[in-house]
Amino acid sequence: MSINAVGREVPSEINEVKFKPFAGDGKTPPEGRRAGSLIRMTPKGRSKIVNSLEEVIKKVGLEDGMTVSFHHHLRNGDFVVNMVMETIRRMGFKDIRLFPTALFPVHEPLALMLKDGTIRRIEGSMNGPVGEAVSYGAMRETAVLRSHSGRVRAVESGEVHIDVAFIAAPTADQYGNLNGVDGPSACGPLAYGMVDACYADHVVAITDHLVPYPAYPISIYQHNVDYVVPIDKIGDPKGIMSGTLRITTSPSRLKIARYALEVIDKVALKPGFSFQAGAGGISLAVTKFLGDLMRKRGIKASFINGGVTKYVVDMLHEGLVDVVLDGQAFDLDAVKSLKEDSNHIETPLAMYGNPYSSGGIVNMLDAGVLGATEVDIDFNVNVNTHSDGLLLHGIGGHQEVAAGSALTIITVPLYRYRVPVVRERVTTVTTPGEVVDVVVTEYGIAINPKRDDIVEAMRGSKVPIWDIQDLQKKAYKICGKPQEPKTTDDIIAAILWRDGTIIDVVYKVKKN
Amino acid sequence: MEITNLTENLFIYYLHTLIMIEAGTQEKGDALVIIESSKQREIIVESKIMAIYGESIKKTVEEETADFVAKIIVKDYGALDWVLRARLEAAIRKFTGGEEP
Numbered sequence: 001m002s003i004n005a006v007g008r009e010v011p012s013e014i015n016e017v018k019f020k021p022f023a024g025d026g027k028t029p030p031e032g033r034r035a036g037s038l039i040r041m042t043p044k045g046r047s048k049i050v051n052s053l054e055e056v057i058k059k060v061g062l063e064d065g066m067t068v069s070f071h072h073h074l075r076n077g078d079f080v081v082n083m084v085m086e087t088i089r090r091m092g093f094k095d096i097r098l099f100p101t102a103l104f105p106v107h108e109p110l111a112l113m114l115k116d117g118t119i120r121r122i123e124g125s126m127n128g129p130v131g132e133a134v135s136y137g138a139m140r141e142t143a144v145l146r147s148h149s150g151r152v153r154a155v156e157s158g159e160v161h162i163d164v165a166f167i168a169a170p171t172a173d174q175y176g177n178l179n180g181v182d183g184p185s186a187c188g189p190l191a192y193g194m195v196d197a198c199y200a201d202h203v204v205a206i207t208d209h210l211v212p213y214p215a216y217p218i219s220i221y222q223h224n225v226d227y228v229v230p231i232d233k234i235g236d237p238k239g240i241m242s243g244t245l246r247i248t249t250s251p252s253r254l255k256i257a258r259y260a261l262e263v264i265d266k267v268a269l270k271p272g273f274s275f276q277a278g279a280g281g282i283s284l285a286v287t288k289f290l291g292d293l294m295r296k297r298g299i300k301a302s303f304i305n306g307g308v309t310k311y312v313v314d315m316l317h318e319g320l321v322d323v324v325l326d327g328q329a330f331d332l333d334a335v336k337s338l339k340e341d342s343n344h345i346e347t348p349l350a351m352y353g354n355p356y357s358s359g360g361i362v363n364m365l366d367a368g369v370l371g372a373t374e375v376d377i378d379f380n381v382n383v384n385t386h387s388d389g390l391l392l393h394g395i396g397g398h399q400e401v402a403a404g405s406a407l408t409i410i411t412v413p414l415y416r417y418r419v420p421v422v423r424e425r426v427t428t429v430t431t432p433g434e435v436v437d438v439v440v441t442e443y444g445i446a447i448n449p450k451r452d453d454i455v456e457a458m459r460g461s462k463v464p465i466w467d468i469q470d471l472q473k474k475a476y477k478i479c480g481k482p483q484e485p486k487t488t489d490d491i492i493a494a495i496l497w498r499d500g501t502i503i504d505v506v507y508k509v510k511k512n
Numbered sequence: 513m514e515i516t517n518l519t520e521n522l523f524i525y526y527l528h529t530l531i532m533i534e535a536g537t538q539e540k541g542d543a544l545v546i547i548e549s550s551k552q553r554e555i556i557v558e559s560k561i562m563a564i565y566g567e568s569i570k571k572t573v574e575e576e577t578a579d580f581v582a583k584i585i586v587k588d589y590g591a592l593d594w595v596l597r598a599r600l601e602a603a604i605r606k607f608t609g610g611e612e613p
């Protein structure tokens with residue numbers, strides 16, 4: 001164990017693999033060469049169509065202990081992860097390492113496969129019930145959580161080798177060209193699955209919408225796809241698309257959005273600026289208000305990176321922004337726009353924010369607005385665990401946007417119900433305070449003292465400016481001082497910074 | 513009575529209980545307080561944030577209902593301390609027919 005740059009005690013090994021402690025953003029240089037996948041050949045004339053999951057699992061030669069991967073573009077509407085894993089379980093395989101980009105409440109059946117030995121560990125975001133089960137010690141080995149681009153880095157560097165990638169494809173042709181913009185389970189981009197398609201030894205596409213060759217547009221290309229399995233349904237559209245997302249109607253949340261907009265206005269808003277959009281209630285409100293302000297001022301943005309929603313698409317169509325870069329679509333307007341608008345561009349996750357690359361989109365961002373479950377007086381942010389210690393969320397792109405964006409704003413209520421959000425010490429560090437610039441609450445904002453330029457820019461603003469410790473004291477006064485979560489010494493998950501160093505660990509929680 | 517099977521058990525329970533009142537709601541940020549007539553004092557507290565504020569919640573319930581002989585069930589959904597106190601006071605006043613606790 002050693003103490004890392006955010007003062008957390010972290011082990012040097014997880015699952016018998018060596019990891020370095022977090023040393024600060026950009027402080028750990030990359031080493032070595034990129035990894036590669038098995039070289040394989042599909043002979044001319046051989047069909048790629050396989051009619052059952054069981055048959056395809058036999059064809060790719062799955063063995064006990066292997067690593068299988070999935071993307072999460074179908075979100076809580078996904079049928080593919082459960083279907084494939086259930087087939088793997090039924091066929092009697094054991095000790096599988098599951099390497100999804102993220103899991104959702106719909107994937108709760110996996111918790112049973114942790115118990116019966118089908119899965120030895122999950123390396124990926126666990127949103128909801130699976131994360132909760134893991135928090136109470138349901139998993140034999142230790143989970144490893146990575147950010148979106150941190151996962152890409154792990155695959156490219158060989159830290160994680162994928163044996164079989166199963167790619168849910170809303171549209172596919174019989175020779176493996178895939179896209180996500182058509183079909184009954186359309187999800188928009190297939191950005192999360194792209195790195196898997198390039199680096200896995202075997203790539204299997206699973207589709208419910210087989211179209212004549214060649215499918216178009218093409219997100220994942222045929223030369224990386226070995227088999228195509230047509231099935232009835234890959235997902236439930238209601239869970240894939242969020243429907244029209246609503247801007248928050250809570251007065252205090254709207255106030256947070258208004259304050260955040262004021263900070264963007266004073267610090268970052270200029271012709272040709274760029275920003276990161278999200279789908280949370282406050283983020284949507286900021287995007288909407290920002291559009292209104294830009295229209296009023298006659299300012300045009302160069303690009304929005306998303307997290308694409310109807311609000312972003314409306315700005316594109318109105319000409320308020322030149323280009324939308326899209327790694328994830330949240331509603332059908334976003335899917336339609338990705339299909340039809342040439343200035344709405346699908347971007348691979350490797351391009352999004354992998355620090356060990358020749359530069360990501362996030363490096364070009366002027367402003368990013370992010371959420372959090374907790375923030376502390378050192379500006380450290382937690383998005384993974386709740387204040388009772390349960391691991392309930394993934395990292396997403398939080399680390400990338402915070403590290404890349406010139407202005408990183410965290411929008412949070414001072415407390416949720418009775419639980420303080422601004423605290424003395426976050427339960428888990430996901431993103432270090434060194435890359436966080438402003439914390440915005442309904443009571444006012446706190447500026448990271450190392451950003452003199454922002455302090456200067458905000459001078460004369462009507463937004464109340466606090467020392468972050470005053471915000472924390474205010475929260476504790478209203479809610480009472482929270483008890484420390486009841487955890488054990490057993491580490492159930494490691495949280496990696498996007499460069500692969502350990503920023504924090506999550507401990508097993510005691511049941512009440 | 514298992515509080516988690518509230519609806520089911522209450523149905524059977526109603527017949528045997530003399531007086532029963534409730535105050536509050538099951539909304540997030542609120543608390544539901546139920547008081548039933550009983551020969552002994554009995555307190556049941558359940559909360560979604562037991563791990564974070566369990567001690568404080570139990571202390572508040574003790575303080576607000578001190579020496580009150582009844583069965584008191586508190587189901588907390590993350591109420592701030594003074595919200596919980598207000599619900600407890602309302603429940604006791606309802607139970608005693610408006611008298612100050």
